[in-house]
Amino acid sequence: MTFPKNTPKFTRGELNVYRRPAEVSQVTAALRGVGRNVALVPTMGALHEGHRELIRRAKRLPNTVVAVSIFVNPLQFGEGEDFEAYPRSLEQDFETLRELGVELAFVPEVEDLYGESGVAVTLDPGPLGAELEGEMRPGHFGGMLTVVAKLLNIARPHYAFFGEKDYQQLVLVKRMVADLNLETRIVGVPTVREDDGLALSSRNAYLSEEDRRSAAVLSTALGMGVNAGTDGAEAVLEAAHRELAAHPEIEIEYLELRGTDLGPAPVDGEARLLIAARLGRTRLIDNTPVPLGAAAAGLGDDQDEADHDDVAGDGRNAAPAGTTPSQQGY
Ligand SMILES: Nc1ncnc2c1ncn2[C@@H]1O[C@H](COP(=O)(O)OP(=O)(O)OP(=O)(O)O)[C@@H](O)[C@H]1O
Numbered sequence: 001m002t003f004p005k006n007t008p009k010f011t012r013g014e015l016n017v018y019r020r021p022a023e024v025s026q027v028t029a030a031l032r033g034v035g036r037n038v039a040l041v042p043t044m045g046a047l048h049e050g051h052r053e054l055i056r057r058a059k060r061l062p063n064t065v066v067a068v069s070i071f072v073n074p075l076q077f078g079e080g081e082d083f084e085a086y087p088r089s090l091e092q093d094f095e096t097l098r099e100l101g102v103e104l105a106f107v108p109e110v111e112d113l114y115g116e117s118g119v120a121v122t123l124d125p126g127p128l129g130a131e132l133e134g135e136m137r138p139g140h141f142g143g144m145l146t147v148v149a150k151l152l153n154i155a156r157p158h159y160a161f162f163g164e165k166d167y168q169q170l171v172l173v174k175r176m177v178a179d180l181n182l183e184t185r186i187v188g189v190p191t192v193r194e195d196d197g198l199a200l201s202s203r204n205a206y207l208s209e210e211d212r213r214s215a216a217v218l219s220t221a222l223g224m225g226v227n228a229g230t231d232g233a234e235a236v237l238e239a240a241h242r243e244l245a246a247h248p249e250i251e252i253e254y255l256e257l258r259g260t261d262l263g264p265a266p267v268d269g270e271a272r273l274l275i276a277a278r279l280g281r282t283r284l285i286d287n288t289p290v291p292l293g294a295a296a297a298g299l300g301d302d303q304d305e306a307d308h309d310d311v312a313g314d315g316r317n318a319a320p321a322g323t324t325p326s327q328q329g330y
C-alpha cells in the first residue's frame with residue numbers, strides 16, 4: 001500500500017520533521033491508511049530521561065509510528081511565569097529522537113498553532129482545573145487542554161503518552177478525552193527519578209547546586225507519607241510534613257492527599273499524595289501513589305490493580321502483542 005498523492009514526504013525508519021499542522025495531519029492520515037498505528041508523545045522539549053521513558057513505552061507498541069511534538073505552549077504559562085526562560089534545545093532533542101528511533105517530530109512555531117491573532121475559543125478544564133496546580137497557576141490547565149486537544153485533532157493518534165510526574169495534567173487529559181468523546185487512548189507512565197529520588201523535570205536545570213541538594217527532600221517526604229499509609233490519611237500528611245519541617249529552605253505551596261481521580265481520598269484503598277514547593281526561584285512538583293488503611297497492609301481489593309493502565313508497560317495488564325487498537329476495542 002502506498003500513500004495518497006501529494007502527501008508530504010515521509011521516510012520510514014528516519015526522523016521526519018514537520019512544522020505545519022496540515023503536514024502532520026496528512027502524514028498521520030496516510031500512515032493510518034496503510035495500517036500503521038500512531039502514538040503521540042506531547043512534550044515541551046529539553047528532552048530528558050523522563051521523556052525518553054515515554055517514548056520507549058510508545059515504541060513497544062506493535063506496528064506503531066511514534067510521533068513526538070515539541071512545543072512550548074504560551075497559552076499554559078501565566079504572567080510572570082517562565083515561558084521565555086523555559087529551556088530550549090531543539091538540535092539536541094532531534095539527536096535524542098533519532099537515537100530512540102522516533103519517526104515523526106512535530107515542531108510548530110506559535111503562529112503555526114495559534115495563527116497571527118491567537119485563539120478565541122479555548123477549553124474549560126472544569127472545577128478540578130482550579131484546584132492544586134490550577135489554583136497556583138490560574139489559566140494553566142485551560143491552556144494545556146487546548147493545546148493537547150489541538151495536537152490530538154491534528155495527529156489523530158491511537159495512543160498518547162503522558163507522565164505521572166504531572167499527575168493532575170494526566171487526570172484532566174483523560175477526563176477531556178472521555179467528556180469530549182475523543183478516540184485516543186491516554187497512557188500514563190510512572191515518574192522517572194534521579195538516584196536520590198528527585199523527579200526528572202526540565203525545570204531542574206534552574207536549581208542552584210545547593211537547591212539541587214535539598215530538592216530530593218520532596219520525594220523523601222512523599223516516601224515518608226507512603227510508609228505511614230496503614231495508619232490512614234492524617235498520619236500520611238503528618239509524616240510528610242515532619243520531613244519537610246526539617247528543611248525551611250523548602251517553601252510548600254500545597255501538600256495534599258487525594259483520591260486517584262483527585263477527588264477526596266478514600267479511607268481505605270489507593271490515594272495520591274501531591275506536592276508543589278519552591279526552592280529559591282525554582283518551582284517543583286511531585287506526587288506518589290499511597291495505599292491507605294488495609295490496602296497499605298496488602299489486604300486491598302485486587303481489582304484496584306487491574307484498573308491501572310499498563311499499555312506498553314512492564315506487561316501487567318498490557319495490550320496483547322500484535323493486536324491493533326481496534327482489535328483491542330479502543
Ligand atoms: N520524570 C518524569 N517521568 C515521567 N514522565 C515525565 C517526567 N518528566 C516529564 N514527564 C512527562 O513528559 C511529558 C512532557 O513534559 P515536559 O516537556 O513539560 O517536561 P517536564 O520535565 O515535565 O518539564 P517541566 O516540568 O519543567 O514543565 C509530560 O507528559 C510529562 O508528564
Ligand SMILES: CC(C)(CO)[C@@H](O)C(=O)[O-]
Nearest residue numbers: 042043044073144147166
Ligand atoms: C502536555 C504538554 C506538552 C502540553 O503543552 C505539556 O503540558 C507538558 O509538557 O507536560
Ligand code: BAL
Nearest residue numbers: 044076077140166169
Ligand atoms: N510539564 C508541565 C507543563 C508545565 O509546567 O507548563
